[in-house]
Amino acid sequence: MVKKSLCGSTAEEIFDLIGSSGFSFAHAVSISNSIYKKRISDISKFEQIPRQLKEKLLKISYSGIYSPLSSEVSEDKSVKYLFRSETGKEFETVYIPDNRRNTVCVSTQSGCRMGCSFCVTGRYGYKGNLTAGEMVNQIIGITQAERITHIVFMGMGEPMDNLEEVLKACNIITAEWGLALSSRNVTVSTVGIMPGVLKFLQRSDCNLTLSIYSPFSEERKKFIPAENHYPVQNIIEVMKTFPVKKKRRLSLAYVMIKDLNDTEGHLEKLKYILKGSSIRVNLLPYNPGLNDQNCSSSPEKMHFFKHNLIVSGISASIRKSRGADISAACGLLAIR
Numbered sequence: 001m002v003k004k005s006l007c008g009s010t011a012e013e014i015f016d017l018i019g020s021s022g023f024s025f026a027h028a029v030s031i032s033n034s035i036y037k038k039r040i041s042d043i044s045k046f047e048q049i050p051r052q053l054k055e056k057l058l059k060i061s062y063s064g065i066y067s068p069l070s071s072e073v074s075e076d077k078s079v080k081y082l083f084r085s086e087t088g089k090e091f092e093t094v095y096i097p098d099n100r101r102n103t104v105c106v107s108t109q110s111g112c113r114m115g116c117s118f119c120v121t122g123r124y125g126y127k128g129n130l131t132a133g134e135m136v137n138q139i140i141g142i143t144q145a146e147r148i149t150h151i152v153f154m155g156m157g158e159p160m161d162n163l164e165e166v167l168k169a170c171n172i173i174t175a176e177w178g179l180a181l182s183s184r185n186v187t188v189s190t191v192g193i194m195p196g197v198l199k200f201l202q203r204s205d206c207n208l209t210l211s212i213y214s215p216f217s218e219e220r221k222k223f224i225p226a227e228n229h230y231p232v233q234n235i236i237e238v239m240k241t242f243p244v245k246k247k248r249r250l251s252l253a254y255v256m257i258k259d260l261n262d263t264e265g266h267l268e269k270l271k272y273i274l275k276g277s278s279i280r281v282n283l284l285p286y287n288p289g290l291n292d293q294n295c296s297s298s299p300e301k302m303h304f305f306k307h308n309l310i311v312s313g314i315s316a317s318i319r320k321s322r323g324a325d326i327s328a329a330c331g332l333l334a335i336r
């Protein structure tokens, strides 16, 4: 008999496991609380369930909570973790403390098959999808789990390429019986895979951010091959017209590369395609990989973009780069 991982299971799925033996949905919620809120990896120590239920669980399931293999600490106190799943897939997770906002950057795949030219993860290749349990364990399996306030699905992988498991992980993270985080504090990032974006917008309340690199389709194709199938303008049109619930945030991530995508022409095109929308633009410094001749736009150029977007009525902010010295920054995760 194949044992089931409790981490990655919904309360309903746990009830399906135990209901036929006379246990109630309230017992399933107690089990969920032991896993997701108390992060107890030893089933015999689960709280508020009878001994007979623990014995049954030990026969048919395992907690699915495990620790990372190793970690590296950045000068800015970000921590990069390396995990290996029970099936041998390796993937990285980054914990980013910032005053009262503590974020975990979660991977959704081991590697990635999107092949974006500026991304080191893309060059690492694709080793497999992660399960919802493997995603949630990146949050509850690290030592700072108790302090986490925000989750971003921006680690290794394209979330829309593993959408069902990502949706399930978002459900577990935001459910009362799960981690009970607000969907406003959970953001999923994509390079824009249209079928996935549509499903995600309809089936989740979590935030969505679209990584664009360039507002010009022909140029974007050189950076992001997915542009050949799903033009960025069409994705932005969907984001502009989708009826979003109050406080749900749809945004663009614009990584700024000196002399490549930071010209006035890029700025004007960005303003044009975002006109009249409430989509926010997050401007990010570029993190060059090894032997990369490109470098980030200057802080002055980034402020110029931000100022111009704001005076055009487009919400914009500049995000700091975190963990670059340990290759934990955006686009640098690649298992060394």
Ligand code: SF4
Residues within 6 Å of the ligand: 112, 113, 114, 115, 116, 119, 120, 121, 122, 123, 155, 156, 157, 158, 191, 331
């Ligand atoms: S940028 Fe994202 S989608 Fe593109 S290769 Fe890197 S991880 Fe994959």
